[in-house]
Amino acid sequence: MKIAILKRFFPAAAVGFFLFFGSFLFFFIHGKKKKMNKKHHKPKHQGKKMIQVSINGEPKTLKPNTTITKMLQTLGYDTAWLGVAINTAFVSKAKHDTTIIKSGDQIEILSPIAGG
Amino acid sequence: MMQKNRHTDSWQIGGKTLQSRLFVGSALYPSPAIMQEAIRTSGAEVVTVSLRRQGVNKDAGEHFWSLIRTLGIHTLPNTAGCHSAKEAITIAEMSRELFETHWIKLEVIGDQYNLQPDPYETVEAARALVEAGFEVFPYTTDDLVVAKKLVDAGCRILMPWGSPIGSGKGLANPYNLKAIREAFPDLPLIIDAGIGKPSHAVMAMELGYDGILLNSAVALAQEPAMMAQAFAAAVEAGRLGYQAGAMQEREFASPSTPTIGVPFWQQKN
DSSP, rough: OHHHHHHHHHHHHHHHHHHHHHHHHHHHHHHHHHHHHHHHHHHHHTTOOOOOETTTTEEEEEEETHHHHHHHHHHHSSSSOOEEOOOOOOOEETTTOOOOOOTTEEEEEEEEEEEO | OOHHHTTTTTEEEEEEESSEEEEEEEOOOHHHHHHHHHHHTOOOOOEEEEEEEEOOSHHHHHHHHHHHHOSEEEEEEEEETTOOHHHHHHHHHHHEEEEEEEETEOOOOOTTTOOOOOOOHHHHHHHHHTTTTTTEEEEOOOOOHHHHHHHHHSSSEEEEEESTTOOOOOOHHEEEEEEEHHHOTTTEEESSOOSSSHHHHHHHHHTTSSSSSSSHHHSSSSHHHHHHHHHHHHHHHHHHHHHHHOOOOOOEEESSSOTTOTOOOOOOO
């Protein structure tokens, strides 16, 4: 009797078995592939990982060891009539060539405007 | 000719000698050309400017600044938009380098609704800026005690408001403004903010204030250049009136025409 029932439901049980464990196997392989892809791309940025900063409230990425002068050039700004503050502290023009921007810096770039 | 000399009397403020007692802002004009025309017509020798985040238009700041420089007058940068002493100090330092002046209109806002200055932050920033070599023009209320604290912090100029910025309400509290004038007879005092009409400027000058700083009153007038001319005249009129010394106010009428020899008059009884 018991054997008869088993025999009768075997196809359904087999399908269930494959679906259940098969899905595990699929995600396992897929995950490994993803990891391998990441590993494969990593060496390209090694040694010069981009840094995350905020410029005038907008998130931006910069190359490591970027000076203020370099950053202004990259942004296409004429340096003559701009003022720069990093983390709310003013950085004079004399220090633009030597000040290196660090990851997480909050940068403000200001220019003249009408005022009352 | 003597009268002419009296109202074109030169005066000193922040280490500079000026002829005009009117300071004007550079904001809110219908166009840059109208701004230039209005500022020129006002005869002002001091114009206020500001700093803001560099926008999408990369040349806007430089273009504006070159327009201002063609006016050939003194620049008074402000710290508008700052809400703390720290922010104001940073903006002041940046302005000193960019605008090449040690003058700073110190403005630290404490309330968004009426743009009332924060006295605590203003005094703190004023002390630090005076120490750093700035000539501080502090925007303050008409509170006498705050005015005293600013002077204690080293300010050599005070700029009490007439009424809130851009309101055009004139002098909300002439009594307080008079008290500040009396407390500091030798300090240059400028009414900054709240002026809407030429008559307001006349009143402020009649109180003995040394100058007027305004922006909206001219920029938002139907004819900004014409209004600038009106304010130039008003400031001059008020100054002359103050120097001339007004008569004593009286409770009763008093005939101005001589009473001797009045015709048709007959002695009765």
